[in-house]
Amino acid sequence: MAAFESWKALSLARTRSRTSSISSAKAEALPPPVLPSPTTPRRNKGYPGLRSTPSSRPGTSDGQTLGADHSRTRSVSDYVPDPVAVPKPRNIAVSTAGAPFEITESPTSMHREEYLGPQRRLSKSVARPLTPPQPTIQIERSHEDEPAAKRPKLEIFNARSISTGEPRSYEAIRILGQGTFSKVYLAVRQVDNDRKDNVDYMQDSINMAGVRARSRRLVAVKVVEHGPAGGADAERIEVGLKREVDLLKSIQHPSLVHLKAFGNDDNARALLVMNYCPGGDLFEVASKHHEVLTPSLVRRVFSELVSAVRYLHQKYIVHRDIKLENVLLNIPVRVHSDVSNWQSLDRAVVTLTDLGLSRRIPEPPESPLLTTRCGSEDYAAPEILMGQPYDGRQTDAWALGVLLYALMEGRLPFDPLPGARGDPAVLRARTPHRIARCEWAWYKYGDEDGEWDPVKGADFEGAHECVAGLLKRNTRRRPLAEIRELPWVKDGIQVDGGLRWVEEEL
Structure with missing residues (x-):
């Protein structure tokens, strides 16, 4: 693929280096595998601290972050677990800074894996430099109040359509997220004057009609840097980029990420233009x-x-x-x-x-x-x-x-x-x-x-x-x-x- 080879050539021509490591952001060392103990009895022991006297369940509402008893599904285990009573959540005082450690209740909210x-x-430790952490897009947010420092300078991305091969241009609106060697921008496709509309692409949609109108031109552009020149990171990025682009080009499903266009710029950066999910x-x-x-x-x-x-x-x-x-x-x-x-x-x-x-x-x-x-x-x-x-x-x-x-x-x-x-x-x-x-x-x-x-x-x-x-x-x-x-x-x-x-x- 010509665009990819061009990006590779530009990458090799540049000599600037970076100190960041791919493995530090996307591929960390593995902990030892979880192996069953040879002396484990058939009846498992209850986890310490998880048992309590039976009590009624606290009420739950759809808006409440849930948490309570978490006993076991026994359909596939090769042992019969002990019964676990449902603990009744209690309010436990949190000790102040410098105080001795006290027993606390386990957190009830889910955690984001990237953290x-x-x-x-x-x-x-394998190549995975391509897809940065998915941008955390707030459910409700006004971009009018966004600090000017977070708004990218006016930037135009040029790439070729995957379906037609025709050149396309996209104007950056703001940064959605970034990884070690990549950034994701919200951008709007530039069109001829006779095809322009009256949609304000800087504002969020307030109804389905707005969502559909904006989806016709809004895209997410992933800009992939070339990495340290001549280093192992550069090779990982190159191999990973080619593999991901090949996979994206081979799939077409409404519920899968859609690669609309691909290209590279004069700064040896690869550009992946994908559908935007608001x-x-x-x-x-x-x-x-x-x-x-x-x-x-x-x-x-x-x-x-x-x-x-x-x-x-x-x-x-x-x-x-x-x-x-x-x-x-x-x-x-x-x-x-x-x-x-x-x-x-x-x-x-x-x-x-x-x-x-x-x-x-x-x-x-x-x-x-x-x-x-x-x-x-x-x-x-x-x-x-x-x-x-x-x-x-x-x-x-x-x-x-x-x-x-x-x-x-x-x-x-x-x-x-x-x-x-x-x-x-x-x-x-x-x-x-x-x-x-x-x-x-x-x-x-x-x-x-x-x-x-x-x-x-x-x-x-x-x-x-x-x-x-x-x-x-x-x-x-x-x-x-x-x-x-x-x-x-x-x-x-x-x-x-x-x-x-x-x-x-x-």
Whole structure:
């Protein structure tokens, strides 16, 4: 591909160097695999500090960050766990600075994976310089009050359309986010005078009509620097960039990130022009606006993701980093009231992004098993944590189960019990062991034993079956082909002729 080769040549011609390391931002050293102890008895011991006298559950509302008992799913374990009573959350005083350490309750809110990268990232030291952390786009924000220092100078990006090969120009509006060797800009496509409109692209949309109008010209432009000249980082960026661009060029699905154009500039920077998703990421919504995640919307989101991931798998591509942060909403929360029926909306609601860890797997009869331990710990399947060869399609399915649970419960399935007392750092350190043993339970929609309560979860009955089928050991985990045929998923999208892209580019 000519544009990529041109970018490579420009990169090699430059001699400036940088001191940053790829591995420090995107690929940290792995902790030792979680291995089962040879002396572990068949009956597991309860986690210290997690047991309490039985008590009634605190009331939960959709807007409340959830947390409480988190007992175990026993369907796939090779032991019978002890019963765990539901602890009643108590108010515990927080000691002041300099005071002796006191027992505290575990945190109840979800955490963004990118913040815990150095301690919790599982990716091996392999090339992953491409996709920066997904920009944290605020749900409600006025750009008129944005400090001038944060607004980029007027910059024009030139690239060629992937579909037609024609040259296109994009004017930067503001920076959305940045990584070690890349930045992501919100930009607007420049058009001829006879095709201009009266839309103010500096302002956010306040209704669906505005979302659709802006999506015709707004894009996200990822600008990838060349890295230190002649160094290992430069080689990683080059290899990773080519792999990601090749993957992006080969996929076309309404719920997958869409590469619109690609090019390079005179500063040896590669330009990837992709669709812009104004609604922010699912983590932002699940942690701060959980009340908007109605059963109907959750059903639609999960159905789209199953369709998108199955599409990748049918092309022998595995994602390997599915998580809330990598799923972007195409429709801002403020506009959700304009949607009367999520199941019949004809345009994609979400976009699965970040193919930085994606790779192709061999087609049959070759083995599809992979060995690189990568991804994010909270979404990693047991076989990855235990250092076993794994089928990326099965681990993608597991991650979708974690994501669906989080959308329903407002917490991650293997986090410490929200009411548990103890050092939060110690409780968090046990997360890999709970994942390896497939120990999880329902809280908001569970009974006092953590089992599914069909009365509390009446609106999510089909979703319960999906989670239960996916959060199992790989030998019993349901494939996405089966999950896709479940009525709750199959009827989650009811659009004649299939989904359309959210944008209709000029």
